[in-house]
Amino acid sequence: MHYQGFAGVRDELEWDVGLLALRARLEERFLAALRADVPPRVDADAALAPLLLEPVGHDASSVSHFLQRDGTLEQLREYAALRSLYHLKEADPHAWVIPRLRGRAKAGMVAIEFDEFGAGRAEDIHAQLFADLMTDLGLDNRYGRYVDLAPPVALATVNVMSLFGLHRSLRGALVGHFAAVEVTSSPGSRRLATALRRAGAGPAAARFYDEHVEADAVHEQVVRHEVVDGLLSDEPELAPSVSLGVQATVFLEELLGRHLLNAWYDGRSALRAPLEPHRRG
Numbered sequence: 021m022h023y024q025g026f027a028g029v030r031d032e033l034e035w036d037v038g039l040l041a042l043r044a045r046l047e048e049r050f051l052a053a054l055r056a057d058v059p060p061r062v063d064a065d066a067a068l069a070p071l072l073l074e075p076v077g078h079d080a081s082s083v084s085h086f087l088q089r090d091g092t093l094e095q096l097r098e099y100a101a102l103r104s105l106y107h108l109k110e111a112d113p114h115a116w117v118i119p120r121l122r123g124r125a126k127a128g129m130v131a132i133e134f135d136e137f138g139a140g141r142a143e144d145i146h147a148q149l150f151a152d153l154m155t156d157l158g159l160d161n162r163y164g165r166y167v168d169l170a171p172p173v174a175l176a177t178v179n180v181m182s183l184f185g186l187h188r189s190l191r192g193a194l195v196g197h198f199a200a201v202e203v204t205s206s207p208g209s210r211r212l213a214t215a216l217r218r219a220g221a222g223p224a225a226a227r228f229y230d231e232h233v234e235a236d237a238v239h240e241q242v243v244r245h246e247v248v249d250g251l252l253s254d255e256p257e258l259a260p261s262v263s264l265g266v267q268a269t270v271f272l273e274e275l276l277g278r279h280l281l282n283a284w285y286d287g288r289s290a291l292r293a294p295l296e297p298h299r300r301g
Contacts, residue, residue: 021033021034021039047183054180054271058268060260060263060267061267062263064259068203071200071203071270083276083281084208087099087212088214091284093221094298095284096157096215097298101169102169102170102174102280104154105164105174107228108150108151109163110147111133111147113182113184113185114181116185117185117191117194120191123253123254124246124247127246128243128247129195129247132242132243144231149224149231152228153224155224157298159295160296171290173272173276174276174279176276180272190261191251191258193262195247195265196248196261196264196267196269197268197269198243198265199248199265199266205239206232206234209229210229213226248262
């Protein structure tokens with residue numbers, strides 16, 4: 021309800037006290053589970069450090085390495101359908117942190133978000149670029165179209181952004197999440213662009229990831245040295261929260277990665293139901 025709403029649901033229900041109470045109970049359980057699975061480090065730099073090193077050669081546990089090397093067009097379509105749950109609203113949950121930051125952290129965050137939202141050009145908004153990718157892959161690019169096909173581990177990767185973004189008390193965790201995404205995006209995007217070209221996808225499909233190869237290489241530096249360092253310079257007590265955001269992101273992405281690879285290595289779909297046939301054009 022805090023995003024684009026639901027068809028047939030009144031906008032006023034966004035602040036319905038019963039709905040908020042229910043969501044609060046769900047959030048408490050989700051956050052408690054995350055904290056149990058990823059005990060936060062005190063040092064945010066130590067949490068980010070492993071993400072700065074690319075593995076040498078092929079990484080058997082990496083979805084992007086698998087798709088670059090062996091991925092079929094249908095597996096790439098499944099991957100795009102699952103990622104659409106976030107990418108069709110890309111950068112929206114992270115924008116919630118802007119009014120909760122100040123100084124260097126706010127300036128750095130706004131600079132990155134400006135790029136994410138197309139630098140003033142509607143056709144270059146990253147969510148629009150992903151919609152174009154989906155069209156190129158013969159997928160339905162309507163917002164939320166594939167939510168019912170997503171396994172729980174895919175939903176968790178999206179829900180965690182809303183959880184962190186909706187709460188000022190978790191602003192450090194949202195910055196940590198954002199940092200983890202930006203630090204790891206550029207190399208993975210390069211592999212996915214290669215995978216799409218190898219599988220014969222159209223130019224709009226590859227363009228989304230080509231854009232992220234270049235943009236996120238810059239964003240990585242800004243998010244580490246301006247957003248994270250700026251936030252912790254102002255509020256050093258948030259270091260464990262930033263670490264939680266980093267580690268929770270890595271943990272949930274690894275769960276999703278294992279789910280995808282297990283399904284694809286077994287020769288089956290990673291979705292809860294099959295995709296519609298590929299619609300050319």
